[in-house]
Amino acid sequence: MPRSTRFALLLGLVAVAAPAARGDDPAPLTRRQKGDLAIKARAVLRKYCGECHGDAPTRSQLSVLDHNQLVAKGRPVPFVNLDAPPRSQVIEFIEDGSMPPGGRERPTPEEVATLKVWAAARAPSYPRAFDDRTTLAVMLDDLDRQDPAAVPHLRYLSLAHLVRDDQLVPDLKAVEGQLQRALLAASGKSVSPDPVDDTATLFRLDIRALGWDTPDLFDRIEKGQPRPDAYPMVPFDLLLLDYPHAPAVPEKDPLAGRLQSFLGAAKQLRPVPFLRADWVGEALAPTAPLAADLKSLVDLGRTTKKAGPPPCGPRVRPFVGPEPARGRAPLTAWYAGDAAADPAPFGLKVEVIRSDSRPTSEVGVGEAFKLRVVADREVRFVLLTVLATGDVRIQPVDGGTVLKRDEPRSLGSPPAKPFVIASILTGAESATEHFVLVAAEGEVPVPTIVRSRHADAADCKNNQAPVWRFVFDAPAGGFDPARAVRKVVPLTVTRKKP
Numbered sequence: 001m002p003r004s005t006r007f008a009l010l011l012g013l014v015a016v017a018a019p020a021a022r023g024d025d026p027a028p029l030t031r032r033q034k035g036d037l038a039i040k041a042r043a044v045l046r047k048y049c050g051e052c053h054g055d056a057p058t059r060s061q062l063s064v065l066d067h068n069q070l071v072a073k074g075r076p077v078p079f080v081n082l083d084a085p086p087r088s089q090v091i092e093f094i095e096d097g098s099m100p101p102g103g104r105e106r107p108t109p110e111e112v113a114t115l116k117v118w119a120a121a122r123a124p125s126y127p128r129a130f131d132d133r134t135t136l137a138v139m140l141d142d143l144d145r146q147d148p149a150a151v152p153h154l155r156y157l158s159l160a161h162l163v164r165d166d167q168l169v170p171d172l173k174a175v176e177g178q179l180q181r182a183l184l185a186a187s188g189k190s191v192s193p194d195p196v197d198d199t200a201t202l203f204r205l206d207i208r209a210l211g212w213d214t215p216d217l218f219d220r221i222e223k224g225q226p227r228p229d230a231y232p233m234v235p236f237d238l239l240l241l242d243y244p245h246a247p248a249v250p251e252k253d254p255l256a257g258r259l260q261s262f263l264g265a266a267k268q269l270r271p272v273p274f275l276r277a278d279w280v281g282e283a284l285a286p287t288a289p290l291a292a293d294l295k296s297l298v299d300l301g302r303t304t305k306k307a308g309p310p311p312c313g314p315r316v317r318p319f320v321g322p323e324p325a326r327g328r329a330p331l332t333a334w335y336a337g338d339a340a341a342d343p344a345p346f347g348l349k350v351e352v353i354r355s356d357s358r359p360t361s362e363v364g365v366g367e368a369f370k371l372r373v374v375a376d377r378e379v380r381f382v383l384l385t386v387l388a389t390g391d392v393r394i395q396p397v398d399g400g401t402v403l404k405r406d407e408p409r410s411l412g413s414p415p416a417k418p419f420v421i422a423s424i425l426t427g428a429e430s431a432t433e434h435f436v437l438v439a440a441e442g443e444v445p446v447p448t449i450v451r452s453r454h455a456d457a458a459d460c461k462n463n464q465a466p467v468w469r470f471v472f473d474a475p476a477g478g479f480d481p482a483r484a485v486r487k488v489v490p491l492t493v494t495r496k497k498p
Contacts, residue, residue, distance in 0.1 A: 032173050034124045035200030039169045041118035042126040044111045045090070046165055048100050064090075067125040085119035124198035130163040132247035133255070135202055136273055140258045142196045142204060152265045153208045155236065156274035157193055159201040161245075172200070175278050182284035186294040187211055203277065212236040212294065214301030218467075221449040224393070231450045233269060233471075235297040240270040241332040241469060242290060242321075245279060269471060270330070283335070289317040290335055293467050300454055312464040313454035316390040319434055319488055331438055331486050332447075332471055339486040347376040350437050350487040353410065355418065362492040368418035371435060371489070374408040379485075381439040382446055383411065388424065388431035388493070389457045390468045392449045395435070403439065421493050426463055430494040436470075440484040447472050 029037070045064035062069055062079065070080045070090070081088040093099035094107055094115070107115075118124070127134045139156045146154060157179070162170045183191050187210040193203035207213045212235040219226030249256050263271050284291040292314040299311050321335025329336035351359045353372045363369050373381075380402055383395040398414040412418045424431045438444055447470040457465035472481060 029121055031195050031200050032176065034121060034198065035195070036169045036172065037114070037118045037121055038124040038126040038199045039163055039201075040114045041123070043165065043169070044107060044114055048094075048105070048107050048111075049090075063128075065128045067123075067127075071123055071125075080119055080123045082119075082122050085116070085123075088119050091115055091119060126199050127160075127197070130160040130201065132161070133249075133253075135160045136247065136249065136255055136259065138197050138202050139274055140255060140262070142202075143258075143262055146204075150206065151262065152267065153206050153213055155205045155207055155266075156196070157203045157205055157277040157280060158274050159203075159277050160199075161276055162278065163199075163201060175281060178281035178285075179277050181286060182281045182288075182291065183210060185286040185288075186284040186291040187298050188295060202274070207234070207236045211298035211301055214297070214304070216453075217297055217300055217304070218450045218452055218469075221392075221451050226451065231448070231471075232267065233450060233469075235294050235301070237269040238290065238293055238297075238334075238467075238469070239275065239280065239283070240268055240272050241330065241471065242283065242335055243270070243272055243275060243279070244329050244333070244336070245276050246270065246272045246330075249273070270332075283321070288335075289314065289321060296454065297452060297467065300452060304453070310453055310455045312460035313452060313457075313466045314464060316388065316457075316463050316465050318386050318390060318468075319490065329486075331481050331484055332469065334469060337488045340484075341482055344485055345483050346379065346439075346441070346485060348379070348437075348439055348485045348487055349374050350435070350489050352435075352489060352491055357410075361490065362494060363421065364494050364496055365421060365423060368420055370418050371411040371437075372408055373403060373411055373437065374406065375403045375439060377405045377441065379403050379439040379441055380444050381437055382444045384436040384438075384447070384470060386434040386436060386468075388426045388428075388433050389463075390465045391425075391451075392468045392470050394446060394449070401444075424493055424495065425457075430492055433491050433493055435489040435491065437487045437489070438484055439487075440479065442478055442480075442483075444484065445472060445479055 042065070049064045064070065071078070071082055075089075079089045085091075090099075091112075094112060097106075100106060127138065135158050142156075143151060143154065159172050159175060162172065162175065164170075180190075180192065183189070183193075189210055191205070191209045193205040196202040196204050215232070215234055216230040217235070218231040218233045220229070220231040221227075249259055259273055262273070282288070284294065296311070296314040300313075303309070303311055318334055319337060328341060329339040331339055333339060350371055350373050352361065352363070353370055354360050354363070355368050357372075359372075360369070371383075382401065383397055385393050385395045387393070396414055397411045398416050399409065399411075403409060413420075421433065438447075450469050450471060452467040454460075454466040457463075472479075
């Protein structure tokens with residue numbers, strides 16, 4: 001948008017937000033306009049005043065990043081005068097030329113107009129920083145104000161990470177629109193999350209409104225069969241299993257205890273306090289497979305409550321989603337490939353080889369093959385297979401689950417046999433199956449395999465099947481997922497040998 005156009009639009013906002021000459025109240029701004037104003041005002045103040053009045057003020061004790069200081073009353077001329085915005089000291093100093101001092105760069109007319117609009121709108125607040133810890137503090141304060149009975153069902157979505165100090169404001173309205181479409185696609189319901197703060201960069205979501213709270217939809221699978229007890233997992237947990245941006249909160253952080261209280265009430269599969277709203281919008285886009293998974297679970301929950309026959313599940317599409325942008329896929333991610341910290345804690349290579357030791361990405365039904373694996377240090381591993389129907393199985397291997405440093409191993413089935421895929425379960429001429437190998441320098445716990453209570457794949461069409469996942473339960477024996485490496489190896493299986 002040209003600068004002149006933006007300036008004209010901003011002056012239009014001044015007319016909307018400023019009191020009318022006859023003393024009328026300012027016209028209300030939308031929540032997004034109000035939030036963008038706060039973000040823009042903070043950016044202007046930080047840019048031109050932050051050197052002397054920023055995080056560590058060098059002239060007086062005023063910090064323009066401390067909103068409470070700016071709007072505090074008791075001064076002859078308040079820094080930001082909520083009762084008479086034009087008489088705000090910040091604006092007067094800028095307009096009379098005394099601030100910024102000396103020959104320093106001065107705010108543009110557009111930036112001055114931003115501050116006037118913001119002050120006229122009663123100076124909506126902003127945080128000192130748009131970072132994970134500040135977002136967590138705002139979230140926990142909001143939880144303290146909620147009905148305790150509702151707290152286990154509340155989740156939070158953040159836009160704060162999109163705000164940068166070196167730009168005025170990102171297009172948060174577009175991200176909100178994408179989020180709204182995603183929630184509709186993944187639930188079939190039009191639900192608007194509630195903004196928590198003045199900048200509208202943190203939103204509260206009640207998962208009951210989306211049908212993402214229904215329990216008893218998953219069975220734990222052992223020895224190929226479901227156990228009689230349901231696995232404690234709700235549809236929302238599927239988001240957590242794929243989420244790559246979980247913030248770390250040190251145990252000694254004063255917020256840690258309050259966070260643990262919330263996580264204990266929420267009973268989430270992963271201890272993730274809030275999700276990035278733009279990631280949710282992308283992961284649950286109308287055509288995204290994760291959106292189809294969640295929507296199918298909402299339908300399953302609705303049918304279960306009516307005691308009807310279970311519906312068919314979504315189409316099977318494991319590991320087909322986009323790689324996580326600017327994040328690390330968790331070991332449990334269903335719609336990402338390899339997963340490791342950056343830099344990876346160790347090197348690991350896995351490939352399929354034929355009986356003549358040549359690498360391949362395709363085998364025929366009944367053809368023998370092995371997995372060749374090598375690590376640059378001694379590690380232990382667990383191997384999973386994900387069938388073309390989505391079924392997840394623990395894959396036993398010959399020779400144990402230890403890799404010696406820099407010693408390649410050819411993995412096969414015990415006792416000392418190669419792997420062989422006997423048939424294509426989908427009935428198609430070809431299909432893709434996956435091997436998932438998770439390795440770490442210590443013991444790797446055997447993951448729990450779960451399956452939704454949708455109708456069996458054999459009773460459905462179009463490659464529809466129950467929702468399968470593998471889950472690493474509470475870490476035992478010192479296993480640290482952040483120090484593990486996951487490799488996903490796709491393998492095309494055809495009815496004829498290639």
